Amino acid sequence: MNILLLGSGGREHALAWKLAQSKQCDQLFIAPGNAGTALCGKNVAIKATDFDAVKKFVLEQTIGLVVVGPEEPLVKGIVDFFRKDEALKEVVIIGPSQYGAQLEGSKAFAKKFMEKYNIPTAAYKEFDKNTYAEGIAYLQQHPLPIVLKADGLAAGKGVLICQSNLEAVAEFELMLQQNKFGDAGNKVVVEAFLDGIELSVFILTDGKEYVVLPEAKDYKRIGEKDSGLNTGGMGAVSPVPFADEVFMKKVEDRVIRPTVEGLNAENIDYKGFVFIGLIKVGEEPMVIEYNCRMGDPETEVVMPRLKTDLVDLLLATDSGKLGTIKVEQDSRSACTVMAVSGGYPGNYEKGFVISGLDQELPADSLIFHAGTGLSASDEVVTSGGRVLCVTSFGNNIPAAVSKSRSVLNNIDFEGMYYRRDIGYEFE
Known part of the structure; x- marks a missing residue:
């Protein structure tokens, strides 16, 4: 087809x-x-x-x-x-x-859904311009840190972690009164801060049945050891070492199954991916957010580890036959490292020629383009903040990271930067 x-x-x-x-x-x-x-x-x-x-x-x-x-x-x-x-x-x-895409498109919708179906998540309240004064009073006495989320899509920038009540009040005012995030911030969700380690879990569902895809952990901060500004993602690893069989059983029982049962109970037309952003607090999984599509850069490690034919899976999702397919995964570790434009996630320039894409790759390494285009002379050039990533397999995460870095060492464009420590906590 x-x-x-x-x-x-x-x-x-x-x-x-x-x-x-x-x-x-x-x-x-x-x-x-x-x-x-x-x-x-x-x-x-x-x-x-x-x-x-x-x-x-x-x-x-x-x-x-x-x-x-x-x-x-x-x-x-x-x-x-x-x-x-x-x-x-x-x-x-x-x-x-x-309607189903509101799981990602509206933080308030997602929180209400989780609350209704007893899916573990942080305590929260939502406010808009009509309840602005109530929100200020709430923030002034809220325990620290405080998480503020713009309700709608804000290009990955709508989540703020405030370290003081004063900062939270100031950001709350910018969001609701000064349109910091445009219409996405017309409603603000205030959440309790969860302390733990994050991971991403992916399923394909037809709204009744589901299959679980390989999980991943991504790295959002621009700087090494997770320092500096948030980005769209600087790299990812899969599988996630701490997501063992016991933990993933909790995820399936407490999060995945109730989510799909909730979709079914609400009669939501949902035939596609659910990306569940989780945090492991102690030994317990809690949901940070839902996305209604695959993650990026997580897809760049999930798809290489998926051994099952993706089209077979997608067609089974449409026809209600997901229960007949067994998902097979590559047992090796995969790591992707993202190369970004100089200045990202702030201002950056585009149009720089990328060299090294024609290098002979190891059998277990792949280059995935993110923000690239072709020049008038058919040269591959940069066209975004996140430009490309290298995904490699290894017998463990450090080995996979090392292979991706070796390939990146032979790629160059003006201002190119990448984190050399993706997967650092699993060394």
């Missing part, structure tokens, strides 16, 4: 790489894609949120499967758009309905 993948980042390159391997994939198109996805299929100049252009292309190319990479089209209702269109409704599309 012909497949269309929407998106343009490292997650999409990893998904494209995996989709292209399927025996069921005849032609793979990526919209809009990047210089790396062009190596897996054909890039098409369509924005993932231009639903009419997507429809036209799907019909012209007889697309049988649409995979939605990023969250924005899902939160804006692309699945509903397909379901309601007579010409599109038979096309398989992977992702939740607009």
Whole structure:
């Protein structure tokens, strides 16, 4: 069948790489894609949120499967758009309905869902402009640190950890009164701070059944030993050493199963990925957030470790046959290290030529493009803050990290930076 993948980042390159391997994939198109996805299929100049252009292309190319990479089209209702269109409704599309996408699109919706289905998470309260004064009073007496979350999508920047009550009040005012995060901050969720170590768990669900994919741990801070500003992710490892069988049984019993049962009980149309952001507090899993798609850069270690045919899994999700498929995982460790533009996550320049992409790679290393494009002379150039990452396998995390660093040592572009300590706590 012909497949269309929407998106343009490292997650999409990893998904494209995996989709292209399927025996069921005849032609793979990526919209809009990047210089790396062009190596897996054909890039098409369509924005993932231009639903009419997507429809036209799907019909012209007889697309049988649409995979939605990023969250924005899902939160804006692309699945509903397909379901309601007579010409599109038979096309398989992977992702939740607009209502279901609120698990990511609205922090308040997600917290209410967790509360209703007894899914462990931090205590919280929500406030808007109408309850602003009540919110100020609440923050002035709240134990420290205090977590503030913009309710809507804020490009990964809408979560603040405040170390003083004064800071929390000031940020709360900026969000609700000064539109710091635009419409995303029209409602603010205030949470108790959870102290522990984080990991990401991924499932594919049809809203009734589910399969668990390889878990991962990502590294958000720009600086080594998790210092400095938050980014979209500087690297990831999988499997996660502390997520042993006992812990993952707790995750499945207390988080995954109640989540899927909740989707079913609410009659939510949800055929796609659920990314569960967890924190291990003591020995107990607690949910920080849900995302309605795969993570980035976690996908870049999850997809290489997934041995099962991804298209088979996606089609089983659509047809309600997930229970018939057993997910197989590579037992080796995988690590991805992200190379970013100089100045990221602040201001950075684009358009620098990338060298070293043509190096002979070890058999167990892969390069995934994130923010790349082609120049007028067909050279691969930087086009984003996170530019590319190298994923490698090893018998343990330090070995996998070492291989990824060796490949990155031969790649260069002006201002290139990467963390050399991804997976440092597992050495």
